Amino acid sequence: MKLLETINDPADLRQLPRTQLTPLATELRQFLLDSVSKTGGHLSSNLGTVELTIALHYVFNTPHDRIVWDVGHQTYSHKILTGRRERMPTLRQLNGLSGFPKRDESIYDTFGTAHSSTSISAALGMAKAAKLKGEDRHAIAVIGDGSMTAGMAFEALNNAGVEEDCNLLVVLNDNDMSISPPVGALNRYLARLMSGQFYAAAKTVGKSVLPGPVLDLARKLEEHAKGMVVPATMFEEFGFNYIGPIDGHDLDSLIPTLENIKKLKGPQFLHVVTKKGQGYKLAEAEPILYHGTGKFNPTEGIKPASAPSKITYTEVFGNWLCDMAAVDKRLVGITPAMREGSGMVRFHQQYPERYFDVGIAEQHSVTFGAGIATEGLKPVVAIYSTFLQRAYDQLIHDVALQNLDVTFALDRAGLVGADGATHAGNYDLAYLRCIPNMVVMAASDENECRQMLTTGYHYPGPAAIRYPRGAGIGAAIQPELSSIEIGKGVVRREGKGIAILAFGSMVAPSIAAGDELNATVANMRFVKPLDVELVKRLAKEHDYLVTVEEGCVMGGAGAAVMEALAAEGIAKPVLNLGLPDKFIDQGDPAALLASVGLDAKGIAASIRARFAAGEPRLVVINS
Numbered sequence: 001m002k003l004l005e006t007i008n009d010p011a012d013l014r015q016l017p018r019t020q021l022t023p024l025a026t027e028l029r030q031f032l033l034d035s036v037s038k039t040g041g042h043l044s045s046n047l048g049t050v051e052l053t054i055a056l057h058y059v060f061n062t063p064h065d066r067i068v069w070d071v072g073h074q075t076y077s078h079k080i081l082t083g084r085r086e087r088m089p090t091l092r093q094l095n096g097l098s099g100f101p102k103r104d105e106s107i108y109d110t111f112g113t114a115h116s117s118t119s120i121s122a123a124l125g126m127a128k129a130a131k132l133k134g135e136d137r138h139a140i141a142v143i144g145d146g147s148m149t150a151g152m153a154f155e156a157l158n159n160a161g162v163e164e165d166c167n168l169l170v171v172l173n174d175n176d177m178s179i180s181p182p183v184g185a186l187n188r189y190l191a192r193l194m195s196g197q198f199y200a201a202a203k204t205v206g207k208s209v210l211p212g213p214v215l216d217l218a219r220k221l222e223e224h225a226k227g228m229v230v231p232a233t234m235f236e237e238f239g240f241n242y243i244g245p246i247d248g249h250d251l252d253s254l255i256p257t258l259e260n261i262k263k264l265k266g267p268q269f270l271h272v273v274t275k276k277g278q279g280y281k282l283a284e285a286e287p288i289l290y291h292g293t294g295k296f297n298p299t300e301g302i303k304p305a306s307a308p309s310k311i312t313y314t315e316v317f318g319n320w321l322c323d324m325a326a327v328d329k330r331l332v333g334i335t336p337a338m339r340e341g342s343g344m345v346r347f348h349q350q351y352p353e354r355y356f357d358v359g360i361a362e363q364h365s366v367t368f369g370a371g372i373a374t375e376g377l378k379p380v381v382a383i384y385s386t387f388l389q390r391a392y393d394q395l396i397h398d399v400a401l402q403n404l405d406v407t408f409a410l411d412r413a414g415l416v417g418a419d420g421a422t423h424a425g426n427y428d429l430a431y432l433r434c435i436p437n438m439v440v441m442a443a444s445d446e447n448e449c450r451q452m453l454t455t456g457y458h459y460p461g462p463a464a465i466r467y468p469r470g471a472g473i474g475a476a477i478q479p480e481l482s483s484i485e486i487g488k489g490v491v492r493r494e495g496k497g498i499a500i501l502a503f504g505s506m507v508a509p510s511i512a513a514g515d516e517l518n519a520t521v522a523n524m525r526f527v528k529p530l531d532v533e534l535v536k537r538l539a540k541e542h543d544y545l546v547t548v549e550e551g552c553v554m555g556g557a558g559a560a561v562m563e564a565l566a567a568e569g570i571a572k573p574v575l576n577l578g579l580p581d582k583f584i585d586q587g588d589p590a591a592l593l594a595s596v597g598l599d600a601k602g603i604a605a606s607i608r609a610r611f612a613a614g615e616p617r618l619v620v621i622n623s
Ligand SMILES: Cc1ncc(C[n+]2csc(CCOP(=O)(O)OP(=O)(O)O)c2C)c(N)n1
Pocket: 045, 071, 073, 074, 114, 115, 116, 117, 143, 144, 145, 146, 147, 148, 175, 177, 178, 179, 276, 336, 337, 338, 360, 362, 387, 390
């Protein structure tokens, strides 16, 4: 029997002699590779945290001691060691394991994560709560170097450093990578810490004291960290006891160091150095490619698609950005750490001086853009819908209130599939349309996306263009940079009785539903300003109105239509279709849409169900 198969709980792990941990790590890494190659998932980060995960569960008494994983995209080993090994084939699929920690999935998942940089705050809260309740436990935040760049992480450090009675351990998992190469001054600082003599010295110390007195090591480590290389690290200035850097793949360094730290009181900071993709040569060489993968053959590695696939919205944006930058020198492109995901690799190559990866710092990215706009340049902030949630006040206070000319390219709008509820861009229409000065557009196809980007770019105030993850309907894209009229929708299908007012990605399935019901279908294009004239006309010429959006129904585009009707004093039966008032977990995007009735069949069925009873005109439609 394989060692890994004997571990169904961290308590089993803690029974193993230390000598078995290295073979266990080898098995675990192989299991991870096999498993992720069959399901897809975040491979590079998980390969990098195998030893760290084993060491944390081995040394700490989980789940009594709390581990909070930042982002949580590196928790597959944690899932495997905490009783979920056999469910790994269901990872990131409908009704399967989440790709992130989830409190209702396991008692070992102490805090739900997926948006980065929350772990120190959450772990500090747990540590403080333990003190208040008189409970003796450790709280451990494991945070990557990329996630460490966010303001939230520093807000938490600032707070934690003075909480001297808290048993908080922050483990900085430093692999010198975000999704893309890391950026910024913190990265430089960490590189300086790592390049010092101390790294080698700490490893030697870790080994030489085994199995000697543990407190000795702690003292030695402290001496080294504080005196021999850097007088005081930034983390010590924050009030932490800084230990490291140590080799995060060396269990003989990790375990004694963690055992020592466990005995220390107050806020501790352990700096471990790991390699993204560790143990799988292809991922080590190309950690970005293997950051998030689909299914692949591990022997061959990820191969470029043989047949050209349909262009994605992300590519539409990336191409537009380069084309617009070529004709307008004022254009500046900003990404908060999502160069690849947002389609900005080519722009970075072609216009390095106008490209800004600001790190995982969504709030800063928006206000940075606002500052650039005040000087007459034209910032385009490319940001996933879900991550713009982080920068809501910046959007209102810094951009919209001053009516600054910032264009927001909102990728991953609507359901995103395998990442699930944490990453779904379901709220943007609702949270954007209530902000004065904003223009808010939802693209229904690739060409319209390009036109909307141009329209938003030329609009002299804040404008947001939302588009979904993946490919669109395959519309031909016109090369010119043409605009559309702001606040005007278009009727795409003339029918009778029912008018479907569709937004963005819901236009195509609404047309198919319209064909089935002989309904009129309008592509509304703008959520703000809404085409009120079109709404009035459709209301006048039809008996029933239906709004359809891939966004939350509450407060969304359909609500905008209802408000317009009320403001005009028009009473009309209206059905609002969109995402329900619940979080939707991971799964195949098409299946998820169908599950909430947002495919053509579901739209038609909802319309029939809503308007059939006692509505004679529908008898005509159905006949
Ligand atoms: C608030 C937020 N912004 C962006 C992301 C997208 N994202 C996920 S992982 C990641 C890189 C994180 O780097 P690091 O913490 O160093 O972990 P690593 O991937 O190196 O293991 C980014 C940018 C996110 N999850 N949350």
